Amino acid sequence: MNKLEIVNLTKTYKHKNAxxxxxxxxxxxxxxxxxxxxxxxxxxxxxxATITTPSSGKILYNEKDIVSLDDEYRALVGYLPQDFDxxxxxxxxxxxxxxxxxxxxxxxxxxxxxxxLLKLVGLYEVRNKNVSKFSGGMKRRxxxxxxxxxxxxxxxxxxxxxxxxxxxxxxxxxxxSNIGTETIVILSxxxxxxxxxxxxxxxxxxxxxxxxxxxxxEILEDMKGKVYTITTKNxxxxxxxxxxxxxxxxxxxxxxxxxxxxxxKAPSYENTKxxxxxxxxxxxxxxxxxxxxxx
Ligand SMILES: Nc1ncnc2c1ncn2[C@@H]1O[C@H](COP(=O)(O)OP(=O)(O)OP(=O)(O)O)[C@@H](O)[C@H]1O
Numbered sequence: 001m002n003k004l005e006i007v008n009l010t011k012t013y014k015h016k017n018a019x020x021x022x023x024x025x026x027x028x029x030x031x032x033x034x035x036x037x038x039x040x041x042x043x044x045x046x047x048x049a050t051i052t053t054p055s056s057g058k059i060l061y062n063e064k065d066i067v068s069l070d071d072e073y074r075a076l077v078g079y080l081p082q083d084f085d086x087x088x089x090x091x092x093x094x095x096x097x098x099x100x101x102x103x104x105x106x107x108x109x110x111x112x113x114x115x116x117l118l119k120l121v122g123l124y125e126v127r128n129k130n131v132s133k134f135s136g137g138m139k140r141r142x143x144x145x146x147x148x149x150x151x152x153x154x155x156x157x158x159x160x161x162x163x164x165x166x167x168x169x170x171x172x173x174x175x176x177s178n179i180g181t182e183t184i185v186i187l188s189x190x191x192x193x194x195x196x197x198x199x200x201x202x203x204x205x206x207x208x209x210x211x212x213x214x215x216x217x218e219i220l221e222d223m224k225g226k227v228y229t230i231t232t233k234n235x236x237x238x239x240x241x242x243x244x245x246x247x248x249x250x251x252x253x254x255x256x257x258x259x260x261x262x263x264x265k266a267p268s269y270e271n272t273k274x275x276x277x278x279x280x281x282x283x284x285x286x287x288x289x290x291x292x293x294x295x
Contacts, residue, residue, distance in 0.1 A: 001062050002028045002153055004048070004184055009057035011043050011208075018043040020208040021057070026184050030176055032195030032202045033188040036287045040208040041188040042082050045156050048186065049079040061154070075103075078152030082159050082188075084143035086131040092142055093118060093127035099146045110149075117145040122171055136163035144172070148179070155179065157187040161194050173198050192279050204286055211286055216279070223277035223285060231258045231271040241269070248284045 004026040011019040019040045033041050046052040048059065050066065050073065059066045066073040086095045093114060100110035118124040121141040126134075131142060140163050147155060161169050176185060176198045189195060195202050202219060204211040212219065227248075230241060233256045241247065245261040262285050266272060 002182065002184055003060075003062055004154060005060040005063075006044075006048075007058050007060065009044070009047060009059065010055050011040075011047060011052065012055040017208045019047070019054075019205075022205070022208075022210050023057075024203065024210065024213060026186070028182050028184055029200040030185040030187065030198050032199035033186055033205065034190075034192070034195060034202055034283070035188075035205040035211075036190075039205045041205060042158055043208075044205070045079075045158050045186065045188060046081075048154070049077055049081075049156050050074060051079070051081075075150060076153040078147035078150060078155045080143045080147040080157045080160055082162075084140070086139060086142045086146075088130070088132040090131055091128050092123050092131055092134070095131055095142060096145055096149065100149050103150050105149065113149060114145075117148055120148075120175060121145045122168075137165055137168045140164055141168065141172075144175075153183055155183050155185045157185065159188055159190070161189055161191055169194070192283055196279050206286065219282055220277050220279070223282055225274065226262055226264060226285065227275050227277045227281045228261050228263060228267060229258055229273050229275050230261060230267060230269045231256050231273075232269065233257070237269065241267070246284055248281055 006022055006024040009019055009022045010017060022044065033044070035041050043052070047054050061069060061073055061076070090098065096114040096117065097110055100114060105113065115124065118127050121144055123138065123141055123145070126138070131139060134142070140160065144157070144160055147157065161172055164172060173194070176187070179185065187194070187199070196216065199216070201213060201215055203213045232238060238250070238257050238259065241259050241261065245263055245267065248260040248262060251258040260275070260281070261267065262281060266274070
């Protein structure tokens with residue numbers, strides 16, 4: 001069994017609820033945590049990683065409260081914080097060996113694991129280079145490697161793909177699909193395509209509250225009948241549509257302009273077509289345009 005239960009979790013900072021009454025059950029597999037800035041993703045992850053304690057509610061691992069499991073629980077967790085920064089004066093391998101020692105691994109076990117992970121994240125060739133010389137994406141990969149040192153049963157990754165280039169992102173996705181089978185992986189991101197390709201379920205939060213949790217297919221099913229394309233040659237119509245609807249994208253062609261919009265009711269413009277929802281539409285439906293544009 002590998003089960004995390006989050007029960008009515010609330011975290012209050014001063015007078016603000018960063019998380020409010022969140023209840024979720026998670027089993028092995030990859031979960032994508034999606035939400036705009038300030039939604040409460042990092043706060044939820046910090047509580048799962050025991051970096052911060054809940055104001056109320058509880059977290060159970062295999063039916064036991066993680067507070068009472070204490071170090072036994074921590075030994076099962078790998079965590080990549082959002083603001084992860086490897087100690088700059090360390091070389092990559094040296095840093096991972098140091099982290100392995102902190103996690104209580106013996107030297108020969110650590111050497112084997114560190115080299116394995118350096119290869120896995122594609123940093124083996126540069127293992128003896130100073131982390132300070134690394135790009136943002138390479139530093140992130142060091143962070144991912146340190147989170148994997150103890151073969152975690154629960155892997156918490158706060159924006160793991162921030163700063164990764166497309167090639168690094170693909171490598172990361174492949175890596176995740178290999179570890180996801182026996183580990184509970186929770187990853188937060190603003191990048192919808194990360195979630196589309198690796199997550200078995202998506203958890204969406206906004207203003208600290210759980211909006212929905214479901215498989216890709218379930219979430220898209222809910223959006224059916226709400227996404228339309230409108231094609232027009234009339235620029236004032238384009239402006240009017242932008243004022244009145246949630247617009248996911250605008251394609252300006254030579255002849256005409258096509259808008260992709262979200263609406264509960266069919267718009268009455270001449271060239272309107274109901275279309276199949278995509279994940280970016282879901283994001284747009286629940287969150288705001290500025291975030292959707294980051295995709
Ligand atoms: N230590 C803290 N003290 C006070 N308020 C905090 C603290 N940490 C988070 N908050 C507030 O709690 C809310 C949720 O923050 P959190 O960092 O969890 O969001 P997030 O979804 O991870 O955002 P982002 O995508 O920008 O990282 C925000 O309003 C934030 O300002």
